[in-house]
Amino acid sequence: MRAHRTLILSLILAAALAVPATALGKQLIIGGSTSVLPLAQKLASAYHKAFPKIPTPKVGGGQSDIGISGAATGRFDIGDSSRNPIPGVDPKGLVFTKIAQDGICVITSPQNHLQNLSQQTVVSIFTGAIRDWSQVPGAQVSGPIDLFDRDGASGTQDAFQHIFLGETLKISPSATEETSNGLEQNAVKNDPGGAGIGFVSFAYTAGVNAVGYQGVACTLPNAKSGQYGGVRNFWMVTKGAPKGEASKFINWVTKPGNTTVRSIINSSWIAIH
Amino acid sequence: MQRRSGRREDQRAERTLGALAVGLLVLIGAIVVTVFVNAWPSFSSNGLSWFGPGGDVRTQLTAMQDSTPLPGHSLEYFRAWPLIWGTLLTTVLAVALALIVSTLAAIFLTEFAPPSVRRALEPVIRLLAGVPSVVYGLIGILALAPLINQHLISNGRRESVAGVVQLNGADLTTATVILAVMITPIMVALIAGALASVPAPWREGSMALGVNRWRTIVRVSLRTARPAIVAATVLATARALGEAIMLSMVSGGSPFAANPLDGLTFLFEPVQPLAATIVRQAEGLTIAALAHTVYAMSAVLLVSAALLSFAGWAAKQPLKRYGIRA
Amino acid sequence: MEAGGLVAAPSPPVAVRPGRQSTAAWPLADRIGYWLCWATGVALCLIAVGIVVFMLVKGISYLRPALFVEHPSASLHQSQSGGFLDPIEGTLIITAIGTLIAAPTGVALAVWMSEYGRPTPLARAVESAIDVIAGVPSIVLAIFGLLVFSESFLGFLSQNAANGSVYGRSFFAAGIIMSLIALPLIVGSTREALTQIPDRVREASYALGKSRASTIRWVLLPSIRPDIASGIALGMGRIIGDTAIITILLGFTLTTQGVGHAPVLGTLRGTGSTLTSYVYYNSPAGEGNAPQKAYAAAFVLLMLVLLLNALVTRLTVGRSSNRVGLLRVLGFWRLPWTR
Numbered sequence: 001m002r003a004h005r006t007l008i009l010s011l012i013l014a015a016a017l018a019v020p021a022t023a024l025g026k027q028l029i030i031g032g033s034t035s036v037l038p039l040a041q042k043l044a045s046a047y048h049k050a051f052p053k054i055p056t057p058k059v060g061g062g063q064s065d066i067g068i069s070g071a072a073t074g075r076f077d078i079g080d081s082s083r084n085p086i087p088g089v090d091p092k093g094l095v096f097t098k099i100a101q102d103g104i105c106v107i108t109s110p111q112n113h114l115q116n117l118s119q120q121t122v123v124s125i126f127t128g129a130i131r132d133w134s135q136v137p138g139a140q141v142s143g144p145i146d147l148f149d150r151d152g153a154s155g156t157q158d159a160f161q162h163i164f165l166g167e168t169l170k171i172s173p174s175a176t177e178e179t180s181n182g183l184e185q186n187a188v189k190n191d192p193g194g195a196g197i198g199f200v201s202f203a204y205t206a207g208v209n210a211v212g213y214q215g216v217a218c219t220l221p222n223a224k225s226g227q228y229g230g231v232r233n234f235w236m237v238t239k240g241a242p243k244g245e246a247s248k249f250i251n252w253v254t255k256p257g258n259t260t261v262r263s264i265i266n267s268s269w270i271a272i273h
Numbered sequence: 274m275q276r277r278s279g280r281r282e283d284q285r286a287e288r289t290l291g292a293l294a295v296g297l298l299v300l301i302g303a304i305v306v307t308v309f310v311n312a313w314p315s316f317s318s319n320g321l322s323w324f325g326p327g328g329d330v331r332t333q334l335t336a337m338q339d340s341t342p343l344p345g346h347s348l349e350y351f352r353a354w355p356l357i358w359g360t361l362l363t364t365v366l367a368v369a370l371a372l373i374v375s376t377l378a379a380i381f382l383t384e385f386a387p388p389s390v391r392r393a394l395e396p397v398i399r400l401l402a403g404v405p406s407v408v409y410g411l412i413g414i415l416a417l418a419p420l421i422n423q424h425l426i427s428n429g430r431r432e433s434v435a436g437v438v439q440l441n442g443a444d445l446t447t448a449t450v451i452l453a454v455m456i457t458p459i460m461v462a463l464i465a466g467a468l469a470s471v472p473a474p475w476r477e478g479s480m481a482l483g484v485n486r487w488r489t490i491v492r493v494s495l496r497t498a499r500p501a502i503v504a505a506t507v508l509a510t511a512r513a514l515g516e517a518i519m520l521s522m523v524s525g526g527s528p529f530a531a532n533p534l535d536g537l538t539f540l541f542e543p544v545q546p547l548a549a550t551i552v553r554q555a556e557g558l559t560i561a562a563l564a565h566t567v568y569a570m571s572a573v574l575l576v577s578a579a580l581l582s583f584a585g586w587a588a589k590q591p592l593k594r595y596g597i598r599a
Numbered sequence: 600m601e602a603g604g605l606v607a608a609p610s611p612p613v614a615v616r617p618g619r620q621s622t623a624a625w626p627l628a629d630r631i632g633y634w635l636c637w638a639t640g641v642a643l644c645l646i647a648v649g650i651v652v653f654m655l656v657k658g659i660s661y662l663r664p665a666l667f668v669e670h671p672s673a674s675l676h677q678s679q680s681g682g683f684l685d686p687i688e689g690t691l692i693i694t695a696i697g698t699l700i701a702a703p704t705g706v707a708l709a710v711w712m713s714e715y716g717r718p719t720p721l722a723r724a725v726e727s728a729i730d731v732i733a734g735v736p737s738i739v740l741a742i743f744g745l746l747v748f749s750e751s752f753l754g755f756l757s758q759n760a761a762n763g764s765v766y767g768r769s770f771f772a773a774g775i776i777m778s779l780i781a782l783p784l785i786v787g788s789t790r791e792a793l794t795q796i797p798d799r800v801r802e803a804s805y806a807l808g809k810s811r812a813s814t815i816r817w818v819l820l821p822s823i824r825p826d827i828a829s830g831i832a833l834g835m836g837r838i839i840g841d842t843a844i845i846t847i848l849l850g851f852t853l854t855t856q857g858v859g860h861a862p863v864l865g866t867l868r869g870t871g872s873t874l875t876s877y878v879y880y881n882s883p884a885g886e887g888n889a890p891q892k893a894y895a896a897a898f899v900l901l902m903l904v905l906l907l908n909a910l911v912t913r914l915t916v917g918r919s920s921n922r923v924g925l926l927r928v929l930g931f932w933r934l935p936w937t938r
Binding site: 280282301381386403404411414487488517518552555581586 | 637878
Binding site: 061062063065066069070073075089090091131132143144146147151152153173174175176177178179191192 | 329331332334335336338339340341419422423428431432435437438439441442525526527543553556557559560
């Protein structure tokens with residue numbers, strides 16, 4: 001009798017668990033770049049609002065390299081990347097679809113209203129040649145420079161190095177590494193003495209001082225018009241050509257003339273379709 | 274009648290419970306085997322020098338993340354010495370500090386404190402022993418680290434290590450102090466309990482012989498409580514070794530081997546213990562080389578925990594002499 | 600007897616707690632030791648009370664009743680608005696899952712180890728295994744859990760990606776691994792209590808004709824219910840306080856996000872956050888950058904710990920022979936210094 005009761009209970013439980021496992025409309029899992037993260041989150045909720053039957057895609061972070069390898073191993077349906085594909089380094093068989101463009105700003109503490117940096121100064125600061133604020137023209141704080149970098153898996157770091165430092169130079173290894181845009185922003189904002197300097201995606205410049213580059217202020221209109229030099233691409237990465245749910249989502253995002261998507265992207269990024 | 278069915282019931286119960294016990298053993302075995310199997314590639318390609326120094330941990334991890342091997346090395350190249358050194362430093366220093374403070378405080382509580390203080394302090398210590406580690410991390414990073422940064426790290430000190438590492442308040446000292454604060458309540462409670470269990474005739478006898486109170490405590494009580502002190506140390510070390518989240522908050526973000534030759538600045542250099550590194554790299558487990566390295570670090574922690582368990586068991590053996598079942 | 604010559608008068612035999620004794624006659628080293636003890640003791644009191652007061656003050660100053668009922672707002676705007684309803688939900692769910700798995704398992708294991716325990720090598724191995732689990736850092740268990748729950752046959756416990764791979768992070772995953780860290784405490788507590796029951800109780804029950812299993816179920820276990828309960832409370836305390844497993848296995852989303860449309864199971868298969876990961880997120884080590892929220896959430900955590908401690912004290916206060924405290928279950932002594 002007791003055995004029968006246990007058996008019936010376990011059957012009911014198994015049935016209850018099996019039902020959600022075969023639910024219709026599988027949820028997409030998207031992850032990777034922390035720069036693309038806020039954009040992907042907004043696109044995901046707009047996608048669900050446009051097609052209420054499709055569950056909202058789940059969006060996570062982890063930085064671009066994780067997104068790319070996650071797409072390759074199948075952990076993510078779509079990987080987000082904020083750096084261009086590197087042939088020979090990236091896993092084979094991946095397809096990169098460009099969805100938007102973004103600006104990278106050099107940021108300093110709100111106490112340090114540095115207006116502009118030339119390319120030479122940026123290179124000297126970030127490679128560690130200049131170590132003190134006294135050697136930086138226009139700086140409003142004194143003392144040693146607190147350099148903030150991103151982790152090796154970051155696409156923003158990759159893009160920053162290519163655009164601002166050129167192909168060969170690397171950021172000084174003594175810099176403190178942060179693992180996301182948000183952490184970098186907080187670190188520079190909260191650095192005691194206002195001695196911090198780092199770089200973030202444009203959407204993360206609230207509360208810190210965005211420094212102009214080569215005479216051009218780091219603002220969205222300047223980036224859109226092409227005057228600001230620090231612009232890079234956002235990609236969505238899939239294993240092979242996008243299929244199924246993933247292709248539906250990517251097609252919706254990259255459809256030319258999709259006004260909902262355009263207005264979302266244009267709020268802090270640069271729409272290209 | 275009842276005996277027969279009783280025996281069958283007994284056998285069934287014993288078999289089910291025995292199966293549960295075996296299941297637990299299988300689970301532990303699975304944990305150990307999985308960790309070591311996944312860690313093996315990292316150990317085999319680096320050999321024993323996995324534990325040694327050589328290059329910058331950060332560049333090695335970046336190379337794995339970017340899937341670009343460093344020139345002249347394989348993708349799995351890794352030298353964990355800065356992390357191991359960081360773990361050793363924080364654990365040993367914190368436990369040493371906590372041991373001294375706990376012993377003195379325990380003596381105070383059992384011998385010298387007025388009863389009202391003793392009664393008031395017990396719930397406070399129990400509360401502190403139960404506080405989640407993330408709250409200690411919060412205090413450390415919001416109260417202690419800025420304090421150290423502003424008052425103890427001068428610009429001159431910063432400049433002396435500029436170009437090698439950056440100093441902010443999150444460093445060896447903050448990590449050690451907060452860790453010590455975290456493990457002290459448990460140690461105090463354990464040692465105080467042991468001191469109070471010393472048989473009264475022993476202490477009274479010693480004092481009757483003219484030995485003053487302090488010497489009685491040191492020579493009689495502490496020595497009797499020595500197994501308990503050892504056991505408390507083992508427990509505290511296990512906790513300090515495995516502390517991941519709190520240390521990743523307050524020990525500074527750089528896997529840097531703090532250099533004692535830097536003099537006093539050594540105390541303010543950032544460190545990154547093994548557990549904190551695992552937390553930071555946990556997102557990247559899809560990359561094979563990184564996963565193997567992370568599992569290798571977990572294997573090291575697992576072995577240390579097992580060794581400490583064994584040390585704890587060995588420390589409890591002398592207790593049997595006093596008939597204390599532990 | 601006349602006292603010829605100098606006979607140093609020994610201190611009178613002292614009771615366990617003598618009054619203030621003059622230390623003027625002691626050698627310097629002893630006096631230093633004495634004053635060091637006093638200094639450390641007072642410092643410890645001050646620091647302990649200081650920490651508690653600091654957390655209380657900071658917590659209360661930032662705590663608003665609205666926080667308990669609002670959902671956390673979107674990631675980038677933590678400092679402006681949003682409360683911690685979802686983290687509280689998450690803590691409760693995780694504690695429930697962990698305790699529901701650990702409690703019966705722990706009691707069963709303790710019963711087996713104390714009442715059956717054959718063959719002896721197996722019993723000793725199980726005892727060591729429990730010790731090992733108690734000592735393993737929770738981060739290692741979390742990494743192991745990630746590996747296990749990412750297997751495809753366990754997809755029903757978390758989420759299946761549209762291309763077939765398994766996400767591996769969910770309330771189920773975190774709850775199951777949490778039960779592992781609560782297990783040693785429950786086992787230790789129950790076992791201690793069982794070994795305290797004198798054999799004559801068992802013999803009397805057998806003499807009346809009851810089988811061993813029956814004795815355990817109807818005689819032994821009911822009599823140690825408070826000890827089992829306090830062990831469970833200790834386990835719950837440990838679950839509530841752990842952050843490492845949550846960070847890795849709960850798929851850090853600030854709000855509870857379910858999977859599929861089944862009412863309860865959908866949530867359990869989904870991701871969310873707990874109070875501890877919320878504190879971590881809002882500290883400078885996380886992205887929320889809202890220290891006030893962190894303090895408020897930490898205060899709530901402290902209150903929970905206090906509650907659990909009070910519960911354990913109430914459960915064990917009536918049982919003078921069976922004082923199962925935090926330390927006893929770890930295999931050490933009780934706290935007689937508080938009598």
